Amino acid sequence: MTDAAANSCIMVIAGEVSGDLHASGLLREFRAKHPSVTAFGVGGEQMAQSGFERLYTVEEVSFLGFVEVIKHLPFIRRMMRRLVAETIKRKPKVIVLVDYPGFNLRFAARIRKLAEIKHIPILYYISPQVWAWHASRVPQIAELVDRMAVIFDFEAPIYEKVGLQTDFVGHPLLEVTKPKLTADEFRESLGLRSQERLIGLLPGSRAQEVTRLLPIFVRSFMQLAKRVDNLKAVIGCSPALSEQYYRDLLQRSGLQHDGIRLVQGQTTDVQAHCDVALVASGTATLETAILVTPLVMAYKVAPLTYWIARNLVKIPHIALVNVVAGKRVVPEMIQYDARPDRIADQLQQLLPGHAAREIMIAELAEVKSRLGGLGASARVAEIVSEMMEP
Numbered sequence: 001m002t003d004a005a006a007n008s009c010i011m012v013i014a015g016e017v018s019g020d021l022h023a024s025g026l027l028r029e030f031r032a033k034h035p036s037v038t039a040f041g042v043g044g045e046q047m048a049q050s051g052f053e054r055l056y057t058v059e060e061v062s063f064l065g066f067v068e069v070i071k072h073l074p075f076i077r078r079m080m081r082r083l084v085a086e087t088i089k090r091k092p093k094v095i096v097l098v099d100y101p102g103f104n105l106r107f108a109a110r111i112r113k114l115a116e117i118k119h120i121p122i123l124y125y126i127s128p129q130v131w132a133w134h135a136s137r138v139p140q141i142a143e144l145v146d147r148m149a150v151i152f153d154f155e156a157p158i159y160e161k162v163g164l165q166t167d168f169v170g171h172p173l174l175e176v177t178k179p180k181l182t183a184d185e186f187r188e189s190l191g192l193r194s195q196e197r198l199i200g201l202l203p204g205s206r207a208q209e210v211t212r213l214l215p216i217f218v219r220s221f222m223q224l225a226k227r228v229d230n231l232k233a234v235i236g237c238s239p240a241l242s243e244q245y246y247r248d249l250l251q252r253s254g255l256q257h258d259g260i261r262l263v264q265g266q267t268t269d270v271q272a273h274c275d276v277a278l279v280a281s282g283t284a285t286l287e288t289a290i291l292v293t294p295l296v297m298a299y300k301v302a303p304l305t306y307w308i309a310r311n312l313v314k315i316p317h318i319a320l321v322n323v324v325a326g327k328r329v330v331p332e333m334i335q336y337d338a339r340p341d342r343i344a345d346q347l348q349q350l351l352p353g354h355a356a357r358e359i360m361i362a363e364l365a366e367v368k369s370r371l372g373g374l375g376a377s378a379r380v381a382e383i384v385s386e387m388m389e390p
Helices: 017-035 065-071 075-089 102-111 137-142 152-161 183-190 207-225 241-252 267-273 283-290 303-314 321-324 340-348 354-368 376-388
Strands: 009-014 038-043 053-057 095-098 122-125 147-150 167-168 197-202 233-235 260-264 277-279 295-299 333-336
Touching: 009 017, 009 075, 009 102, 017 038, 017 095, 017 122, 017 376, 038 075, 053 065, 053 075, 075 102, 095 102, 102 122, 102 137, 137 152, 147 152, 147 376, 152 167, 183 260, 183 267, 197 207, 197 267, 207 233, 207 241, 207 277, 207 295, 207 340, 233 267, 241 260, 267 277, 267 283, 277 283, 277 340, 283 295, 283 321, 283 354, 295 340, 321 354, 333 340, 333 354
Parallel strands: 009 038, 009 095, 038 053, 095 122, 122 147, 147 167, 197 233, 197 277, 233 260, 277 295, 295 333
Antiparallel strands: none
16 A cells, blocks of 8 residues: 555545445445545445445435426535535545536536645546537536546547546446346245246336336336236335335325235346336446346436426437447337336337347347446546555
């Protein structure tokens, strides 16, 4: 360990569930190299397990959509002031910003304006999706951060073009997307018979998403269950929400069904061992692709949020699977298309025995191959180590 690492700290800001997952891998690898270095900032439970000091939790700061952010502006401003003050007080050797661009880029801008801390090196890990919108912000990002670690191969040239040092580290999901149970063990835990088909329902990780999407997802399953015999569904519950939250939501929506099971802490097993998955937009689509399970992506947001996003997004695909593939591999049922009857149609085509299923399986395997190799977290930890050197 170098002198630069002794009795020092780093700051990490990860404001979403996926960021918590990826940052926890980074912290695990980093602490193995520098056990005396402390880490503080914003993060989730997985980061906390590595000894990370959370000034704010993911649950407190994870706001979905433009409208929701506006509602929480007073809290966001208080959080900004406190984090800047803590940066001045603690003077971390490196600041690591993990995704969460709406806040993180503004935070970086504040740091660069303050003489006493503007010299602190900033690493941005998991690029803002500038390829989807705000491509014009790339030069601005290059002025705010010192180095970029990207998880998709097509992102590196975007930043290198403006002179920002950029590393393609591979996708950290490859390290952690592994089922805990075998298919037989998982099905047995759900009490499924061998002839029964299973639909995996993954309506997101945040309360706002789940409240909006779960009724649609369950109704889609119920539509399909009328057409297909021996069909069951399992809901992968977010670790940020209790199982009772889901039960109460189903009860309020009048959607109790004997064929539905709920599991918590087993999302990867749901993705790996269901016959087909219905997945909210986001990281979960890529996890499902890594496990080469056929899927349909569905998503719905507040009407104003959708209208703003529709006018800003500059790419033809929303699902990360399709973005990586550069073409439509999985169906995208967005906003007004996110209707149970239409979703059920798409799911039915991906059940065993259908040609569309075999085509998608082959394309998902190709997507997985484009995500790089294992070891993303170790590579990012090495970058942070390099940036700590005076």
